[in-house]
Amino acid sequence: MSEQSNPIRDAIAQAIGDNRVILFMKGTPDQPMCGFSARTSAALQALDTPFAAVDILPDPRIRQELSAISGWPTIPQLFVEGELVGGADIVAEMYETGELAQALGVAAPADAPVEAPAGADPAPAPLGIENRLSS
Amino acid sequence: MATSTELREQIEAAIPGATVEVESPDDVHFTARVVSDRFDGLSRVQQHRLVYDIFGDRLGAEIHALSLKTETP
Numbered sequence: 001m002s003e004q005s006n007p008i009r010d011a012i013a014q015a016i017g018d019n020r021v022i023l024f025m026k027g028t029p030d031q032p033m034c035g036f037s038a039r040t041s042a043a044l045q046a047l048d049t050p051f052a053a054v055d056i057l058p059d060p061r062i063r064q065e066l067s068a069i070s071g072w073p074t075i076p077q078l079f080v081e082g083e084l085v086g087g088a089d090i091v092a093e094m095y096e097t098g099e100l101a102q103a104l105g106v107a108a109p110a111d112a113p114v115e116a117p118a119g120a121d122p123a124p125a126p127l128g129i130e131n132r133l134s135s
Numbered sequence: 136m137a138t139s140t141e142l143r144e145q146i147e148a149a150i151p152g153a154t155v156e157v158e159s160p161d162d163v164h165f166t167a168r169v170v171s172d173r174f175d176g177l178s179r180v181q182q183h184r185l186v187y188d189i190f191g192d193r194l195g196a197e198i199h200a201l202s203l204k205t206e207t208p
Contacts, residue, residue, distance in 0.1 A: 036200065036202075071184065072180070072184070072187070073187050073194045073195060074187070074194060074195065074200070074201070084180055085180070086179055086180050086183065087183070088202070089183070089202055089203050089204060090179045090180065090183060093179070093204070094179075
């Protein structure tokens with residue numbers, strides 16, 4: 001595939017560049033579709049930090065192109081200032097050591113849990129929420 | 136289908152001398168802990184990549200999830 005005709009990859013690269021903190025996840029922070037994505041967005045929310053979130057589920061090419069850019073095979077993926085910080089395990093570990101707050105340039109709120117928060121239970125498979133086959 | 140033993144042996148083969156523990160409740164979701172001095176001086180992202188790269192396309196396919204903790208001795 002030629003580089004000049006890859007609008008999805010370009011859009012992802014631009015989103016990573018435009019947003020200081022951006023999380024690619026399955027589902028949304030309010031309705032995560034996977035436990036790993038739920039945990040990672042919950043860690044960011046516990047630090048009270050604003051972040052952009054991209055749901056990769058609507059189009060399989062988003063995940064494909066994202067992994068091609070980042071060299072990281074799994075979802076979620078957190079980027080801060082254009083750099084891949086890591087996936088769910090790394091973010092949870094950094095949350096617990098305080099490195100995540102440091103990387104984000106925020107102070108952890110006094111009431112933030114010491115252990116990485118578990119996050120909301122992931123929603124069941126999105127059957128019935130949206131039938132993507134019908135359109 | 137993958138097994139914890141198979142994953143452990145593959146990691147041990149790819150990172151000689153590593154101490155590897157792999158657990159799985161269902162042979163599709165795995166938790167691994169890898170201790171190796173190969174990780175010395177690498178960022179966490181680079182450490183995890185080293186392990187992810189062992190499995191290539193199998194990650195996300197037959198290996199649905201690999202929860203990873205990497206450490207130096």
